[in-house]
Amino acid sequence: MRKRVIGVMGPGEKATVGDQKNAYRLGQLIAQQGWVLLTGGRNIGVMDSASRGAKESQGLTIGILPSHKTDEVSDAVDIAIVTDLGNARNNINVLSSDVIIACGMGLGTASEVALALKNSKPVILLTDHLQSQQFFTGLSEDLVSIASSPESVIELIKILTP
Amino acid sequence: MRKRVIGVMGPGEKATVGDQKNAYRLGQLIAQQGWVLLTGGRNIGVMDSASRGAKESQGLTIGILPSHKTDEVSDAVDIAIVTDLGNARNNINVLSSDVIIACGMGLGTASEVALALKNSKPVILLTDHLQSQQFFTGLSEDLVSIASSPESVIELIKILTP
């Protein structure tokens, strides 16, 4: 009965326009597959864009919030898990997802990718940031995949989690 | 778009038959209201019974798991939030719920009721354990209600969270 959960991680305040467009599209595609979207839950950046995309396609959205401030929850989050753990919640994000997508890169996202790999979770990097690709494939080659578009992320998920 | 989340807490291994019957009925009634059920997620005791009741009535069930062992998740949990935080996850249970129901009493449940009240969340005690009623109403009279049946819990929730 347990649903498949796809975690989409990425920058908040520092997300680029490209990151946000990719996140929105990822949200749509994840919802269209009938999968649950999990994000960091805030009303900003990749978290917010992915959640809005998923809602546009009638998906279910879970947000794992770092604080207990409910005014920072994205309107597009259906179920807010209020952790009040600060960045320690990043480990919950990755443990609760069947696959983790890094949509863009930043310090929080880097910690999530590292924790995901530490926990033997498959990670898909949707970024053309070459140093990220080299660093993480160097640390855990078997678990890291690189995608060039939201559509190819979905194809990779189907291969990685049959 | 955020859904109303009702937390049902109670003993695991030490749940009585009465606790489990109440939990199952609570799960059914919560689902019938269209509310989301949140529990500690394990496949035992009040957590499991409430989740199974909610699924019997086509509800949505969230389980906040203490470990990272996925074999201890209740089959009736739709979305497992895997915290690996041990009992520190009890604070997430209460922060993520709009109302907390204590269905029975034990040490874990006592910690959840105390944390809920500390966080100014309304708590409904569904237990005839007199010392619990006295202890918690003594510590936080305004936030504690006492119910005698699952049906009266639902009526109280409607009054407490309009």
Add this chain to the structure above:
Amino acid sequence: MRKRVIGVMGPGEKATVGDQKNAYRLGQLIAQQGWVLLTGGRNIGVMDSASRGAKESQGLTIGILPSHKTDEVSDAVDIAIVTDLGNARNNINVLSSDVIIACGMGLGTASEVALALKNSKPVILLTDHLQSQQFFTGLSEDLVSIASSPESVIELIKILTP
């Protein structure tokens, strides 16, 4: 090489004058035994008084802080463990202590006593709050002791952790 750690828990803002006097004396006595004092680390209530007592007697003081705000650390804390976990840090307080003293009672303290007992840690209640005594001894008779003075707490610790 590991040092004995004694956890002193109790109200912050709502500590009574009696709680604070007891906490200060407990801090002195714990330090005089050569034990390490562990508290919640804030500059208020039982946490602060116990830490100041321990420093007056040249003890070592550890504070497990709920936030990442370093301006709320007691001046009498030698080593601040900055958790940023909110009340989820209460579980760390009890897991890191060999014995837990509840000096006074409140909602946070009640959660710590419950979590300590859940983790099979011995708890000493230094409070004349009858409902607390009845509630916690009812839940876990073997692990709960009741003390009437800081001096008798020390005697109990020696018996409980030989």
Add this chain to the structure above:
Amino acid sequence: MRKRVIGVMGPGEKATVGDQKNAYRLGQLIAQQGWVLLTGGRNIGVMDSASRGAKESQGLTIGILPSHKTDEVSDAVDIAIVTDLGNARNNINVLSSDVIIACGMGLGTASEVALALKNSKPVILLTDHLQSQQFFTGLSEDLVSIASSPESVIELIKILTP
């Protein structure tokens, strides 16, 4: 009264002989400065070597343990903070340290460096792993320093935290 705390992070099971030698020497040098050593606390790898080095020079050692299993604590840890948080404890490691040293590199260490930088903490990389140096200086140039020996780490700490 608060003591200066230096966090030494690095691989556990996968630590190289060079990492362990560097960690032992770092522990000695940190203790000789009168600073407190903070590690992940386990009896393996960089954590264990750094703690043993610090004890050899009569330092004070804090270990922030991921589990509640006390048999995995290094003998050279004076004060064990038992978190039972799994890898979520990595955020506590960095928040509780004034400076973070990465002695070697691995997935857990990478998460700690990322979390440290996210929390605006200075990080010193003691590793000749070029991809780590490029990746982290690319993400947060101002906060990352690179050292070639334990001795130069100590010089950098004195400059970074006057």
